[in-house]
C-alpha cells in the first residue's frame with residue numbers, strides 16, 4: 224500500500240466499523256429487497272463498505288458498483304478486496320471491470336459524481352450508499368440526481384456525514400482558533416470546479432432530504448472516537464489514521480491565513496500521538512430512507 228490515501232482508507236475501516244450507527248443499519252436492512260441486490264456506492268474509495276456489508280450479511284449476491292473519481296484507489300481496491308476475501312475464505316475472481324466476491328459482482332467505475340449524474344447515471348440500483356462523502360460535495364446541487372441513481376422507492380444509506388464538531392484531547396490553547404479555521408475551509412472548499420463541502424452536512428441533510436421528497440426514516444450519530452488503549456497503543460492502523468487527520472488539518476490551513484499557534488498545535492498533537500495520549504472525536508450522522516416514488520402518470 225504505497226499510495227497514502229489507500230493506507231488512510233484501509234486504516235479508517237476499523238474506525239468506521241465502530242462508528243456506524245447500528246440502529247440505522249438495522250432499519251436499512253428492512254429497506255433493502257431480499258436476495259440479489261443492485262447497489263451503487265459513490266465516492267466508494269477502496270471498497271471497505273462492500274467488505275463490511277458482506278461481513279455483516281447485509282448483502283450476499285447481486286451487483287455492487289464502486290464509483291470513485293480517484294483511479295489509483297480503484298486500482299488498489301481489487302488487491303485490497305482480494306486480500307480481505309482470502310482472509311475469510313471468500314472465493315474471488317478477477318473480472319475485466321472489477322472482481323467477483325463470492326456471489327457478489329463488484330464493478331469499478333471511475334467517474335466524478337457531477338459528471339456521472341450529468342451523463343445519466345447508468346442503470347438504477349436498489350440501494351445507494353455514500354459513506355464519508357456527502358460532506359465533500361454540494362448536496363443541494365447533486366441530491367436530486369443522486370436519488371435518481373436508485374429505482375423509485377429504492378433505498379439510500381448516507382453515512383458518516385460530518386456535522387460540525389471536531390475534538391482533540393487533551394485541550395490545547397489554540398484548539399478553538401485551529402478548529403474554527405479548519406471547519407471554515409470545509410465550507411469554502413472547491414473541487415473539480417464545484418463547491419465541495421459543508422462543515423454541518425449531517426444536520427443539513429435532514430431537511431435537504433425532505434425537500435427532495437425523500438425524508439429520512441432513520442437517523443443516528445456515527446461519531447468517530449479514536450483513543451489509545453491502556454498501554455498507549457492504538458488499534459489496528461489507527462495511529463496512521465490520526466496522522467492522516469493531522470495532515471489534512473495542516474494542508475487545509477497552511478498558508479498566509481494560517482491561525483497563530485498552528486505550528487505549536489500540530490507539534491503538540493504529533494507528540495501526543497507518538498506518546499499514545501491523543502484522543503480524537505468527530506461528530507457525524509447516518510441517515511437512511513427511500514428515494515421518491517415516481518409521480519403518478521395522469522390518466
Ligand SMILES: C[S@@+](CC[C@H](N)C(=O)[O-])C[C@H]1O[C@@H](n2cnc3c(N)ncnc32)[C@H](O)[C@@H]1O
Nearest residue numbers: 232266267268291292293334335336354355359
Ligand atoms: C473520505 S473518502 C471516503 C471513501 C469511502 N467511502 C470510505 O468511507 O472509505 C472520500 C472519497 O470520495 C471520493 N470523491 C470525492 N469527491 C468526489 C467526486 N466529486 N466524485 C467522485 N468521487 C469523489 C474520493 O476520491 C474518496 O475516495
